[in-house]
Amino acid sequence: MIKDVGNFVGQEISIKGWLYNKRSSGKIKFIILRDGSGYLQCVYFKGNVTEDTFNTVDKIGQESAIEVTGKVRAEQRAPGGYELDATDLRVISETHDFPITPKEHGIEFLMDNRHLWLRSSRQVAILKIRHRISKAIRDYFDGHGFTLVDTPILTPAACEGTSTLFETDYFDLGKAYLTQSGQLYAEANAMALGKVYNFGPVFRAEKSKTRRHLTEFWMVEPEVAFADLNDDMDLAEDFLEYVVQSVLSDNIEDLKILERDITLLKNVKKPLPRISYDEAVEILKKNGVEFEWGNDLGGTDETIISNQFDRPVMVHRYPSAVKAFYMKRDPQNEKLALAVDVLAPEGYGEIIGGSQREEDFDTLLSRIEEHNLPREAFEWYLDLRKYGSVPHSGFGLGLERTVSWICGLDHVRESIPFPRMIYRNTP
């Protein structure tokens, strides 16, 4: 693979890939080969290769699949520091008129050609960082005593009763819904295994049309038995530090391709600042925002708050009225929920939402009734409070928002290979 060519200096090698770009100057021709692992400049001198091979270089278009043979050489003038002094060229599949040229394109064209856009250096870098983040997430939990549990995607009822879900017919059993969260099922698993996490796609049928929303996105949700809100925040900051520092140590080249300023990412270390909702409201008022206590924080509110800090900030104890039914109320103030949101810097908004869960049977039942949720659908969930109920907490981290933040993207649509949005479900 191209990323390993440095180990083959002085040797003749053959390498398969795609033609990324080419330039020619009379009797010398340069091609840039890409293979997914990196980019390699290959030089064709007239005289070093057959007339036929030399002419073939002219003929093949961008994204032709080829196999290049030649000797590896360290070369300062070549991108990446190494170059292939080519002796042969085998065409595996010739291509002409690849739509995405190395020039500028508009977003509509690029999204229509998303299946081809993925081959560009920028998209390749993003996908590699996305993979590193996914791996860091799994490594972190696997290394801290968590068991991965897979929760259902088709569910009989809305998990939280707050957002609009995709609906589908389910044989003779009526309607089924695409899950918006695996959390309730993760709680059941946590009562079996202690510390668990699930990691998979979730779905929201909200007609949200912003740079932070997809209708299908990936979420990781740890759930821990015998953990309170403070334990939850301790976990979130330790976890977030691990994920960000993993990318910084392994993906510096990819971040350079994205021209990401990593100054603030380097700051993502424990402890993260913790402020209460009340303190957040004070910050808003100091910044001239007319904010009424009791409302949820909007996107611009989150940006103002996060701009006060040089790293992600945890906002805890929100008004219970704007939070989900299963969140435990603060014993010190019944109007507050033991919830926490982690706001990423630079306007990337909420990347983590979590809480301590209500563990008392009667209280949870009355919450379900207050929210006009069908009790039958939650009988199994109530059982968790009937048999060996314990304080427990967890959170959910949105993968695409995290990728967008770490990569410095201006829209989540670039953070997943094939984004699903309100006005686009193709390609």
Place this chain on the structure above:
RNA sequence: UCCGCGAUAGCUCAAUGGUGGAGCAUUCGGCUGUUAACCGAAGGGUUGCAGGUUCGAGUCCUGCUCGCGGAGCCA
């Protein structure tokens, strides 16, 4: 759902109500170290769709379609 902006060559964009252009891409020619290479030439158009105003509409008006930005909702 609401507010705002837009749709012209394969792509990115120009064009005062008066003969639709440029750069890139493509094809041809030139160049022995290019870095989104460069230089010269050629081909390439039902100006999103439907109506209207006007002697004359890419340009003004109305409706529609699609897209983009933002709000709300949310992670």
